[in-house]
Amino acid sequence: MISVRGVSMRLRSGDRVVDVLRDVSLDVPDGQFLAIAGPSGSGKSTLLGLMAGLDRPTAGTIEVAGRDLGALGEDALARFRGATIGYVFQAFHLIPTLTALENVAAPLELAGEGGASARARALLEDVGLGERVDHYPVQLSGGEQQRVAVARAMARRPPVLLADEPTGNLDSATGTQIIDLLVGLNRRLGSTLVLVTHDPALAAHAERIVHLRDGRLATGNGHGA
DSSP: OEEEEEEEEEEEETTEEEEEEEEEEEEEOTTOEEEEEOOTTSSHHHHHHHHTTSSOOSEEEEEETTEEGGGSOHHHHHHHHHHHEEEEOTTOOOOTTSOHHHHHHHHHHHTTOTTHHHHHHHHHHHTTOTTOTTOOGGGSOHHHHHHHHHHHHTTTOOSEEEEESTTTTSOHHHHHHHHHHHHHHHHHHTOEEEEEESOHHHHTTSSEEEEEETTEEOSSOOOOO
16 A cells, blocks of 8 residues: 655755655555654654655655655645545644534535535544534644544545654543544554554554664564565
8 A cells, every 4th residue: 555665855954964764665555554653853754744745755756555656746646645645643733713524524625525514524423523513623622633633634535544643742541542543443444544653652552563763764674564
């Protein structure tokens, strides 16, 4: 489902050049729950963003669902990302002027799908927020906002779900609930789930863990199950 080959990412920081990722190769089979673990600054979030097509690597290739992301123009990449990849951010990134229902319905409406409101309502029921559909983000707790973000990421039933430190702004009990929610959705929908975390306890929920350190895969070769 996801194939990363020889990926490097070099960024300029002031007058310095920083190698954020160095020759990373990794395969994530269909339906697998993979955790990418490592300390802050190891390149985890950068790698996840590249898998999502949010940025392009300095070197190497990334294929998702058989498509080479580097070969897609910006418009084609945006369409592919919208249909194929769900993304959950640490900071929720909900639209503050929209209700929970409207936030979840937005990607469906943008894609021109019918029944967006009914689908969004069903998703919010799925994540335990059936009574909060008309609340705005400011009226929701951090855990509730992240549940809305998960529902929004799953709105179009993407085959790939990427989660970047999705519990980083939550207490441990609420964080565990979010991980259980992601795992449950992953199993029910048969999607591929890649989770970035610096927390070994969260990484332990995954079927497989790879470790990044200083921009390199630190253990194993990253291939296979």
